[in-house]
Amino acid sequence: xxxxxxNGTKIFYDIHGQGTPIVFLHPWTTNGxxxxxxxxxxxxxxxxxxxxxxxxxxxxxPKSGYSIQEHARDVKAVLDAEKIDRAVLxxxxxxxxxxxxxxxxxxxxxxxxxxLSSGTGLGEGMPKEAAAAFKNDFAGTFSALLEGAVSAKSKxxxxxxxxxxxxxxxxxxxxxxxVFDSSMADPNGVFGWNxxxxxxxxxxxxxxxxxxxxxxxxxxxxxxxxxNIPGAKLSVVKDVGHFHQLEKPLEFNAxxxxxxxGLR
Amino acid sequence: xxxxxxNGTKIFYDIHGQGTPIVFLHPWTTNGxxxxxxxxxxxxxxxxxxxxxxxxxxxxxPKSGYSIQEHARDVKAVLDAEKIDRAVLxxxxxxxxxxxxxxxxxxxxxxxxxxLSSGTGLGEGMPKEAAAAFKNDFAGTFSALLEGAVSAKSKxxxxxxxxxxxxxxxxxxxxxxxVFDSSMADPNGVFGWNxxxxxxxxxxxxxxxxxxxxxxxxxxxxxxxxxNIPGAKLSVVKDVGHFHQLEKPLEFNAxxxxxxxGLR
Numbered sequence: 001x002x003x004x005x006x007n008g009t010k011i012f013y014d015i016h017g018q019g020t021p022i023v024f025l026h027p028w029t030t031n032g033x034x035x036x037x038x039x040x041x042x043x044x045x046x047x048x049x050x051x052x053x054x055x056x057x058x059x060x061x062p063k064s065g066y067s068i069q070e071h072a073r074d075v076k077a078v079l080d081a082e083k084i085d086r087a088v089l090x091x092x093x094x095x096x097x098x099x100x101x102x103x104x105x106x107x108x109x110x111x112x113x114x115x116l117s118s119g120t121g122l123g124e125g126m127p128k129e130a131a132a133a134f135k136n137d138f139a140g141t142f143s144a145l146l147e148g149a150v151s152a153k154s155k156x157x158x159x160x161x162x163x164x165x166x167x168x169x170x171x172x173x174x175x176x177x178x179v180f181d182s183s184m185a186d187p188n189g190v191f192g193w194n195x196x197x198x199x200x201x202x203x204x205x206x207x208x209x210x211x212x213x214x215x216x217x218x219x220x221x222x223x224x225x226x227x228n229i230p231g232a233k234l235s236v237v238k239d240v241g242h243f244h245q246l247e248k249p250l251e252f253n254a255x256x257x258x259x260x261x262g263l264r
Numbered sequence: 265x266x267x268x269x270x271n272g273t274k275i276f277y278d279i280h281g282q283g284t285p286i287v288f289l290h291p292w293t294t295n296g297x298x299x300x301x302x303x304x305x306x307x308x309x310x311x312x313x314x315x316x317x318x319x320x321x322x323x324x325x326p327k328s329g330y331s332i333q334e335h336a337r338d339v340k341a342v343l344d345a346e347k348i349d350r351a352v353l354x355x356x357x358x359x360x361x362x363x364x365x366x367x368x369x370x371x372x373x374x375x376x377x378x379x380l381s382s383g384t385g386l387g388e389g390m391p392k393e394a395a396a397a398f399k400n401d402f403a404g405t406f407s408a409l410l411e412g413a414v415s416a417k418s419k420x421x422x423x424x425x426x427x428x429x430x431x432x433x434x435x436x437x438x439x440x441x442x443v444f445d446s447s448m449a450d451p452n453g454v455f456g457w458n459x460x461x462x463x464x465x466x467x468x469x470x471x472x473x474x475x476x477x478x479x480x481x482x483x484x485x486x487x488x489x490x491x492n493i494p495g496a497k498l499s500v501v502k503d504v505g506h507f508h509q510l511e512k513p514l515e516f517n518a519x520x521x522x523x524x525x526g527l528r
Contacts, residue, residue, distance in 0.1 A: 002322060014322065016437045033304075036297040037424045040431035040438060058266060058278065157421060160301045160513035167304035173280045174304065249424035 004074075004081035009065065011074045012058035013051045017043030020111065020260060021087035023075065024050040025095030027117075027242070028183070028190050029142070029169040031057030034092070037249035038256070046260070049087070051078055053098070055179035063178060067188035068094070072101040076109075085109065088260055092116040093217060093242065094190050100225075103204050104195065112205040112263045114256060115232075117214050117242045119221035120199070123191030131191075138180050142169060148215030149242035161246050199228035206232040207259055211240035211247070268338075268345035273329065275338045276322035277315045281307030284375065284524060285351035287339065288314040289359030291381075291506070292447070292454050293406070293433040295321030298356070301513035302520070310524070313351070315342055317362070319443035327442060331452035332358070336365040340373075349373065352524055356380040357481060357506060358454050364489075367468050368459065376469040376527045378520060379496075381478050381506045383485030384463070387455030395455075402444050406433060412479030413506035425510050463492035470496040471523055475504035475511070 003010045014032055022042055024035040032039075032050035042048050052059040053071055075098060079087060088111045091099030096118025103110045123131070133141045146165045154161055169175045183189040206229050210222035219236055226234035235255065237244055244252040267274045278296055286306055288299040296303075296314035306312050316323040317335055339362060343351060352375045355363030360382025367374045387395070397405045410429045418425055433439045447453040470493050474486035483500055490498035499519065501508055508516040 016435050033297055033300040036300055037428050039297070040428055040435055043435040043437070044431055160517075163514060163517075164301050164304055167308055171280050171304055171307040174307070250427060253424075253427075 004077040006070075006074045006077040009054055009062055009074070010060045011051060011054060011078055013049050013078050014039065015047070015049050015082065016040065017046055017048050019046040020263075021047040021049065021084045022260065023079070023087045023089050024048070025075070025089065025091035025098050026051075026053065026056070027093035027095055029056070029175045030165070031168070031174060033057075034243070035245060038090075038245055038253060041253060042256070047084070049078060049082065049084070051075060053094070055175065055183070057174055061176055061179055064182045064186070066179065066183040066186050066190075068097045068101045068190070068193040069105070069188055071098045072105055075102050076106060079109065086111050088112050088114070088263065090114040090116065090256065091118065092245065093118055097190070097193055100195060100202065101193075103202055104198055107203060110204045112259065114259055115206060115208045115222070115225055116244055117209065117211055117217045117222065119217045119225065120196050121194035122217070122221070124194065126191065134184065138177070139170060145216055151211065151213040151239050151241040151247060153239040154241060154247040158247065161243060165243070196224070196228070199225065200230060202229045205263060207255070208232055208234045209244055209252075209255065210234065210236050211242055211244055212236050212238050213240065214242045216242045268341040270338045270341040273318055273326055273338070274324045275315060275318060275342055277313050277342050278303065279311075279313050279346065280304065281310055281312050283310040284527075285311040285313065285348045286524065287343070287351045287353050288312070289339070289353065289355035289362050290314075290317065290320070291357035291359055293320070293439045294429070295432070295438060297321075298507070299509060302354075302509055302517060305517060306520070311348070313342060313346065313348070315339060317358070319439065319447070321438055325440055325443055328446045328450070330443065330447040330454075331450050332361045332365045332454070332457040333369070333452055335362045336369055339366050340370060343373065350375050352376050352378070352527065354378040354380065354520065355382065356509065357382055361454070361457055364459060364466065365457075367466055368462055371467060374468045376523060378523055379470060379472045379486070379489055380508055381473065381475055381481045381486065383481045383489065384460050385458035386481070386485070388458065390455065398448065402441070403434060409480055415475065415477040415503050415505040415511060417503040418505060418511040422511065425507060429507070460488070460492065463489065464494060466493045469527060471519070472496055472498045473508055473516075473519065474498065474500050475506055475508055476500050476502050477504065478506045480506045
């Protein structure tokens with residue numbers, strides 16, 4: 001059964017393989033499909049778990065409960081259901097936030113974390129106009145944001161990435177409007193959540209990967225994480241935007257493989 | 265609930281959107297993830313269903329029952345469960361065989377079919393040595409076959425496609441050895457199934473798409489289908505092997521969109 005339950009909310013996940021567990025946490029509005037080029041290659045040597053966050057894909061989509069803390073409890077529910085004691089977390093964007101929150105809440109259960117194109121306190125620097133635009137025209141504003149979240153090279157050579165990113169939130173059964181509204185309204189939602197004063201207490205091996213051409217969570221936002229998580233390493237990748245795992249899948253896989261191997 | 269049942273065998277499917285239904289049927293050893301760049305873009309305007317065939321991915325994997333006819337009954341179970349009367353079928357490789365078999369068995373329920381890199385009677389021309397190699401070293405032989413199933417351009421520019429294709433059958437939870445064995449042994453399995461004498465009775469609008477560089481189901485195998493299905497059109501695509509939907513996703517999507525639009 002590919003579902004775990006957190007207080008009545010069903011969380012979908014896909015699971016394959018055996019070995020050191022790796023949990024993949026996708027970006028906002030997307031779903032576990034984004035890890036296609038990781039799930040099966042890594043499942044040859046690892047216990048791979050790809051979760052659909054609540055409000056996304058095949059998971060339940062309750063009216064509220066979209067704090068990053070609640071998302072992290074969903075991850076815990078999945079690990080508990082699978083009796084996985086400790087895992088490597090790989091989180092992209094909101095997935096990275098969920099990974100960091102999970103690590104803060106359950107430090108003993110994380111072997112290491114790969115934070116891919118993420119940040120904290122993302123709403124802090126957001127101009128009022130941008131926040132208003134988001135509320136008034138979510139689809140239009142988010143589409144424009146995505147234009148700046150894929151590299152020039154990826155747009156040229158892999159135009160399907162921008163196309164699929166724009167489609168996720170236009171499909172109500174994948175990401176309905178109420179999830180957007182509730183995430184925006186929650187003080188600990190995707191834009192409100194802020195752990196900048198807690199980063200220094202993270203003791204888990206961490207690499208932060210930033211795309212050089214990512215305007216959604218720019219290099220500076222990722223550098224801030226790496227600078228403040230003790231021992232964290234920053235890697236800035238060329239010709240990549242917000243989605244390293246799709247824009248240069250084998251390069252991302254090599255970095256992840258090296259990181260996991262180094263944990264033992 | 266993303267499962268339908270055919271005589272106790274649970275078939276997993278993902279479903280999104282509204283409009284003319286489109287059912288996606290994946291190649292042997294893979295799963296529904298292969299349609300990532302189609303599912304969400306098309307779900308904006310269509311009722312999209314992506315099935316994991318029995319023996320694959322998240323569907324049940326019984327010991328036997330891997331005839332193409334049985335796979336086609338699984339598709340019927342999904343359409344019945346979703347109360348979908350008529351749909352466009354899009355099938356790649358074994359998925360194309362399943363589509364054609366479904367059309368033969370349920371002509372009134374198919375609006376049109378896109379047969380992508382497929383064939384019939386594939387085992388007929390297979391040399392004894394190849395058949396023996398398959399049985400003795402499935403993983404090695406299938407890997408070699410896949411090398412010839414992705415175009416030179418795709419290998420250069422999208423090396424992750426070959427990597428993910430090689431990984432599917434190396435992950436037992438996705439495609440276990442007994443499914444391979446049973447499919448090979450079944451007289452109507454992936455290599456034994458042969459409807460060459462029934463193609464002329466298909467009356468459903470059909471396009472056949474072949475990759476110019478596909479050595480798995482070469483252009484000739486696809487041309488045979490197009491030549492023998494009344495009114496079928498053949499399209500041979502450049503720089504593409506067996507996986508048009510991943511090798512050139514937007515080009516494939518444009519062809520599919522045009523085909524679906526032309527059905528009304």
